Amino acid sequence: MVSDDVLRTHLQELRRGTVVVASLAALRRPDYGYALLQRLAEHGFAVDANTLYPLLRRLEEQRLLTSEWNTEESRPRKYYRTSDSGESVLHRLLDDLAAVQTSMTGLIEGVDR
């Protein structure tokens, strides 16, 4: 039986890159940090808050997200939205994710490509 630590490390490795893809996809509809965290959790992406908040800032610095402060609600919140360049990066990432899935299926079924 493989230890829980080993399993956890591999799952983390597998999940790491998908947080960026999921965030870029989810933020086609603008949202603020905590709401995005909850939306991701609802769809099965269990992301830590201390990972997501800094990640959003980094994606913004890379100009994949744009942001805007909304002061109309109970407290001022920073809303993020996927930018045009974020959209094109998302397309590439989704294509690649699909390619990985295809390759994996092919490999498992033993089909030569």
Next chain:
Amino acid sequence: MTSLTDRYLAATLRTVPAPRREEIAAELRASIEDMIDGRTSGGQDTAVAEREVLTELGNPAQLAARYADRRLQLIGPTYYLAWERLLKLLLSFVPATVGILVGLLAATDGENVGGAVGEGIGTAFQVAVQIAFWATLVFAVLERTNAKLDLPEWSVDQLPEDQTGRQITLTDAAAAIGWLVLVIAYLPMQHVRSFVTTTADGDNLPILDPALRSSWLPFLIAVLIATVGLEIAKYRAGRWTWPLVAVNAALDLAFAVPVVWLLLTDRLLNPEFVARFEWLGRGDNLDTVTTVAVAGTILVVLWDVVDSVVKAYRNLH
């Protein structure tokens, strides 16, 4: 706002670059409050919820490092191998070299043997610590400044040579030659500085009989220099061959026969040196020491010759 969240924000923002601090503070505060609200709307106590949220966010220093994209390591994988290699290279010879030089200088300055050795070892240790500190500091700074070190890419040409087919490794050859060089240097040097002094006035006391200086001593030194040549030839051949065995035996005998003969005729050691150690003069002690030295020399020569013959023989079969 409760003080726990304020303290958490202050702790996080302390190490975040100043231009972004305000905005990160505002956003993080809103996120923390949202998270607390999320918990209290489920009926949880505010104070408990706040503690849980801050615990979930974790160590502020770590969160700040994520915001600032700062590395939580002294030397990362980019530089680690270069750092390790440089450190090993420098530590392999610099402390020992400096230590020996300082020890020799201290000895020629008239310190006693113990003091000189102590000073050499102390200096070597200090040099080692300094090398480790500065090399690590330089690489830690490189890691943090993201400096591009144009280190040469690894290539297959750097693969170490195959040592498995070798009987004589580089380490063996280097150790043997290093030892020979030390002895070759000490033989003429001991006339001026043998590290043994007279008890009366602290003058230098040569270990070997000064009469040998113009007779056997140059011959023995020549034999040792030839032995260095043999070690080099042996390393280049990589294995024992019959000519090497023959030359090795000849050189062994050329060194051992005069030494044994001089020992047996009491002409090897300086009589004053023998007199300096009262114990040697007592009873048969000098004879015993001579016998042990002769037997030791013969054994070493025999062992060396037999060893070389066995290894050369093994190469043929």
